[in-house]
Amino acid sequence: LASCSVCIKMSAISATEKVDGFTRKSMRKAQKQRKSQGSSQFRTQSSLVELSPLPHLKDTPSTEQQVLFVQKLQQCCVLFDFLDSVTDLKSKEVKRATLNELVDYVSTNRGVLVDSAYPDIIHMISTNLFRTLPPSENPDFDPEEDEPSLEAAWPHIQLVYEFLLRFLENPDFQPSTAKRYIDQKFVLQLLDLFDSEDPRERDFLKTILHRIYGKFLGLRAFIRKQINNIFLRFIYETEHFNGVAELLEILGSIINGFALPLKAEHKQFLMKVLIPMHTTRGLALFHAQLAYCVVQFLEKDSTLTEPVVRGLLKFWPKTCSQKEVMFLGEIEEILDIIEPTQFKKIQEPLFKQISKCVASPHFQVAERSLYFWNNEYILSLIEENIDKILPLMFGSLYRISKEHWNQTIVALVYNVLKTLMEMNGKLFDELTASYKADRQREKKKEQEREDLWEKLEALKLQDVSNSRGLQIAQNNNNNNNSLTNAEEPNTSAAITDSVNSQTFNCAK
């Protein structure tokens, strides 16, 4: 009998599944995905006292309203387990109704926020909201592909957030009174919640933190510093934090309000946090917000353009084409607002990179970079500096126009070449003429490099068998610099480099 039931079970497995086992990832995930998750706060499942409804606030004489308000706040401090959908149904409903009433009470009435109510208000909020977020249901949660787990207690938590927001926005709200309760610890716990997987929760948090930043001047520096810490941890330690986009959005509006000249602290934040943030894996999730912040900084202070662009070039994606497209988008946003003097400072390294992108075998990368030539302002900048830019771009464009597999790219490249030729026909002709010779020179240089290394390797081998080799090498060192001199006027690209190596020689 037992084996019979086994047989039945077996036949239930579909033939396709048996064939490859590589059923689509999303399908498999959908099967095991659980919709909601509880917060990690129900340690002891002691049975609760059942809540009983209190009289309505609006039916109570105004003299007694304050006492009842506080009673209701206290009633709302009782927590329920929402993963268990059958217990405490009545009490859950009582609390929900009470929370609704409280939201209504603080948003429509004037004069209800007396000083003595603040501690109870904050206590109710803290008890409900501040909790350790549970471990993610799905350890390799991919925010781009997977459905987030939603907070099970949302029917209550949503109302508490709503209440907090209305409380902060109430015209009678007194930051001077509230600052004793809405303090650094409060903010820190609020920031921890930004890691919630539930987008609805993060959305509330965003608005609330923004209000707090606006109303509590004393907390501003602290909030910025803590966001800084969250980001650094995200970039360099965990690579995981769900609320990055929301925090960046808040920052976007904060940066807008920075006074000029920018403080060193803010510049440091830009260079040491925002720029390295481009390296993280989940960039696609918050790139729009991040690029907005970066551009905000540049609009404030254009002298930051050079370090920012150099920073982006340093972190330019090596293997991820999707990210490369995002970087190109951000560069275009920067170029849209760049000052011509700043452009001159970064044109060389920038167009070396763009030249590589144009030649990318990934057609989206190539296409995105070629679109720069559709931008009137960029075009005018290029034209102004055509003597510098054309030599950087020419090689790639010329090669791609003959080699790229994608016809759209080839067509785009022709247009770009045509535009460039119109800008400076003479230089264009010269470059066309010397193209072959340049390639040969490059090849020759490459060969020389290889020879050099071969000799160095030989030296190393020789050294292992004969320690005297080291001395010979030393003697030879002092003799000759002719090779370097011969190398110097080689490519137009090596301008900065040769300057450096001269300083180096001087230092000797």
Place this chain on the structure above:
Amino acid sequence: MAGAEGDDSLYPIAVLIDELRNEDVQLRLNSIKKLSTIALALGVERTRTELLPFLTDTIYDEDEVLLALAEQLGSFTVLVGGPEYVHCLLPPLESLATVEETVVRDKAVESLRKISQEHSPVDLEVHFEPLVKRLACGDWFTSRTSACGLFSVCYPRVSSTVKAEIRQHFRTLCSDDTPMVRRAAASKLGEFAKVLELDYVKSDIIPLFTALASDEQDSVRLLAVEACVSIATLLPQEDLEALVMPTLRQAAEDKSWRVRYMVADKFSELQKAVGPEITKNDLVPAFQNLLKDCEAEVRAAAANKVKEFCENLPEDSRETIIMTHVLPCVKELVSDTNQHVKSALASVIMGLSTILGKDNTVEHLLPLFLAQLKDECPEVRLNIISNLDCVNEVIGIRQLSQSLLPAIVELAEDAKWRVRLAIIEYMPLLAGQLGVEFFDEKLNSLCMAWLVDHVYAIREAATCNLMKLVEKFGAEWAQNTIVPKVLSMSNDPNYLHRMTTLFCINALSEVCGQEITTKHMLPVVLKMASDQVANVRFNVAKCLQKIGPVLDSSALQAEVKPVLEILATDQDMDVKYFAQEAISVLTLA
């Protein structure tokens, strides 16, 4: 040789420097990776006076390049002229220890730790310790985090005044404003404690430990749990209760599951560090709580430790504690709602039988094993089956065989091929323990069914499995039970199955021996040489090459050679190739 020819254009530093500065990152990276070669070419003096200053200045580069540089410098001592010059390496490493990228920084710290050992005590105080101090007082958090990893390597070898300064710096970093620094300090707390004098452990480390363990960030608190193991090992037993236990108790009940997880994860180490008495009084209830934790992550971590925890209980009370405190929790975990918890438990639960002995196993554990063998999650069942040997030693496998069979059959046909693969791998073990009759009766057909699985990996594993079974049961058994079935597949309409016959012969010929191979297998192989599918034909060639050494020379000459010669003139390129290869390997040409 370059040197011998007197090639004098080879070593000007500028050429080498240009290599290190090449525009192409990949080339730059290659050059940096061969930095030792460059240093060798320059000689020790120019390496010190020219190369190192250059490297110190080029710290603004791709992290990839910096990582390679940081690594290289750790083994550069010889190249700068030995230990008396090792301090020359400090400036570039100091800069590297302050960069943002964690991987680079960690590598720089690793190299600094390495070369610290090559400093003389004087150099350590003159050069190395000031560097540590500078890092510890750095403006940006990166240098301070790096400093945390360097205190313990210089502390034992410096004078007592400097020691006092180092302790002071460490204290400061433990209460740093930036959580990253506090995390770095917390993660080095145990290591630092080990090099401190016992009095300072008590007076300095304990307050730091207590403070870090109640930090506002759970990511700091959980690192303190790790330090707890080292600290508890250092202290005499009588001090543990007062100095360590309050903190540990608090950690086991922390409101953050991450901290509780860490306690569960480190439980065996903690148990050893605090000793039997405290284990009995404190850790047993703590362990029970962790096994009943509200978060599955914590329960799974604790479940993983069940066997080790029980093993390490003091012998006099081991059985009582297990029976009255641990086992009730374990029973609940068997029907946990989370499959990771159940499968963690299943991977260790069988180990309890050796600790509890035969009677307790039969009475208390057997029902749990049986329940887990019927679990809905295949991983749980697999984990039980993979640990059968523990039970076999105590009560014999027969007690389980009735329940084993349905479990095995179900796994053998699981929809996920990785599950099927896993169970195949346990077949030889099971066969050995269950005996040949049981195997023939119940499992043999399964083993044959895998040979025609839809997934190649399964067919391959099934082939290998047959070989192992023959090793266990002998050639005669093979001839009677396996070989006929395998050979009959050579007429299968599906060419993949026909190829499976060849793969099986490849695996079996050696264990079956010359007689069976020549008499039964070879004729089938030769017949398949005229198969219409080229893949089958070239596998015949490969197969002949494989079984050739098992055959005697007359069979090779008379039967194999003509067939290979025909195949060597096949129309198909691959068939030709493999036939020719076989001819030359078997030296039949």
